[in-house]
Amino acid sequence: MDTDLLFTEITTGSQKLANRVVMAPLTRNRAGAGNVPTDLNALYYGQRATAGLIITEATQISPQGVGYPATPGIHSTEQVLGWKKVTRTVHEKGGRIFLQLWHVGRISHPSLQPEGALPVAPSAIRPAGEAFTYEGLKPFETPRALEIHEIQGVVDQYARAAEHALEAGFDGVEIHAANGYLIDQFLRDGTNRRQDAYGGGLRQRLRFLGEVTEAVTGVLGSGRVGVRISPENTFNDIQDSDPRKTFTAVADLLRPHGLAYLHVVEGDFVTGKTLLDYGEVRRAFGGTFMVNGGYTQERAEAAIRTGAADLVAFGSLYIANPDLVERFRKGAALNAPDPATYYGGDARGYTDYPFLS
Numbered sequence: 001m002d003t004d005l006l007f008t009e010i011t012t013g014s015q016k017l018a019n020r021v022v023m024a025p026l027t028r029n030r031a032g033a034g035n036v037p038t039d040l041n042a043l044y045y046g047q048r049a050t051a052g053l054i055i056t057e058a059t060q061i062s063p064q065g066v067g068y069p070a071t072p073g074i075h076s077t078e079q080v081l082g083w084k085k086v087t088r089t090v091h092e093k094g095g096r097i098f099l100q101l102w103h104v105g106r107i108s109h110p111s112l113q114p115e116g117a118l119p120v121a122p123s124a125i126r127p128a129g130e131a132f133t134y135e136g137l138k139p140f141e142t143p144r145a146l147e148i149h150e151i152q153g154v155v156d157q158y159a160r161a162a163e164h165a166l167e168a169g170f171d172g173v174e175i176h177a178a179n180g181y182l183i184d185q186f187l188r189d190g191t192n193r194r195q196d197a198y199g200g201g202l203r204q205r206l207r208f209l210g211e212v213t214e215a216v217t218g219v220l221g222s223g224r225v226g227v228r229i230s231p232e233n234t235f236n237d238i239q240d241s242d243p244r245k246t247f248t249a250v251a252d253l254l255r256p257h258g259l260a261y262l263h264v265v266e267g268d269f270v271t272g273k274t275l276l277d278y279g280e281v282r283r284a285f286g287g288t289f290m291v292n293g294g295y296t297q298e299r300a301e302a303a304i305r306t307g308a309a310d311l312v313a314f315g316s317l318y319i320a321n322p323d324l325v326e327r328f329r330k331g332a333a334l335n336a337p338d339p340a341t342y343y344g345g346d347a348r349g350y351t352d353y354p355f356l357s
Contacts, residue, residue: 005304006297006328010052010311012288013223013260015096015171017052017311020304021325024292024313025055025100025174025228029344031072035060037082041072042089043351047322049095052311055174055226055263056086058102058181061161063114064154065182067104069134070344074099074164075157087169098172098226098260099165101158101216105182106143106191107236109133118144120154122186122208123193127237148196151208154182158212162219172224175209175216177250178265180236183209184229187246190239202246206253213257222258226290230265232276244276251284259287261311266293279308297328323355332356 007019032038045054060066060073073079083099090097106121109131113119121143130137146154158175165173177183185191186208192199198207209227217225231240231247240246254262262285267274274293282289291303292313300312318324320337327334341349 005301006312007325010288012310013172013225013258014221015053015223015260017096018050018094019052019325020311021052021300021328022290022311022313023048023051023054023318023324024315025057025176026315026319027057027068027071028342028350029068029070030346030350031070032082034076034078035066035071035073036076036078037072037086039085040347040351041082042085045086045097046089046093046095047351047355048318048324049090049093050323050325051095051318052325054090054095054097055313056097056099058100058176059161061101061103062157064117064120065103065157066112067108067119067181068132069112074101074161074168080164080168083165083168083170087171091169096171098174099168099170100174100176100228101161101165102176103154103157103182105185106140107131107181109138110141111135111138118142120144120146120150121182121191122146122199123191125191125193127180129237145194148198151198152211155208155211155215159215159219162216162225166220172220172226172260173216174226174228174263175212176228177209177212178228178230179233179269180238183212184238187229187250188238188240189246190241202249205246206249209250210253213254213259217257217259223260225257225259226261226263227254227259228263228265231278231281232268232274233265234271235269244280247276248280248284251281255284255286261288261290263290263292263313266291282308319349320353322353326356330356 108119126142290311
């Protein structure tokens with residue numbers, strides 16, 4: 001039956017997942033002092049352990065990668081210990097969990113950077129909009145373009161973060177190459193105006209992602225690594241003159257790596273429109289394909305039935321429904337999420353959504 005499709009097992013990379021329902025990465029701004037995960041975070045993820053796979057909220061790979069208040073990191077001993085609480089709780093409940101590796105690039109502010117430094121980016125292009133800081137919203141500043149000799153150091157930050165994720169007990173990691181953050185900034189010609197080995201043409205713009213992927217798979221093995229992209233998304237003032245060409249090339253670049261999955265955010269957060277044929281991206285990648293973009297249970301089942309996807313990631317539904325898999329399985333009513341409690345705060349709107357009785 002079609003209604004059973006979401007609940008079938010799947011082996012992807014080195015992971016055997018109990019079902020095809022994935023908890024999408026969701027920034028919630030509830031890390032503790034020092035960007036350290038807390039017992040509250042462990043409870044939150046543990047409540048959602050029946051997902052086939054949990055992908056954590058975006059997690060900074062270094063102090064330079066920080067772009068928002070109260071978001072967790074994976075670059076200090078205390079952060080690794082905090083994440084160990086999370087992975088232990090999820091594993092005790094039979095779940096699987098990947099850590100999303102994140103460097104925000106230009107989407108930061110000097111007040112969030114070590115010693116008040118400028119954020120870094122492929123090119124010194126100031127994004128439109130405002131940064132979220134501990135003092136409230138502040139206009140973005142023009143970032144500093146990374147010198148070519150510095151780029152390997154950023155690649156090394158990803159490798160060290162992967163080592164720390166392994167130490168923290170994660171089953172794998174997801175490389176965040178979406179939503180206008182650093183890797184996405186390298187991929188798009190609207191933000192990458194370099195004229196060197198990392199820009200100037202499509203092959204050069206893809207180089208940074210290729211090197212990060214090689215570094216991270218070198219630590220964990222390719223079967224424990226996924227990549228997230230968002231070809232049409234203009235969030236964080238990101239754009240590309242030919243996203244179809246760019247992201248088909250991205251999928252083709254990643255194909256030989258034998259990754260656990262490619263996670264594709266469909267459409268544009270800003271306009272709400274979806275124009276690309278993501279089947280073309282899927283064919284270019286050739287491996288396990290995860291889709292994300294306001295899916296309902298019915299749309300998810302259809303995507304799997306037609307072969308458009310192997311896994312479906314759910315965001316806001318997982319905020320409000322820790323037992324989403326069980327609710328889908330029983331056709332039960334869903335809790336409605338409260339947007340006022342999405343970002344920051346305490347247990348309210350975080351760990352207090354009701355389960356089915």
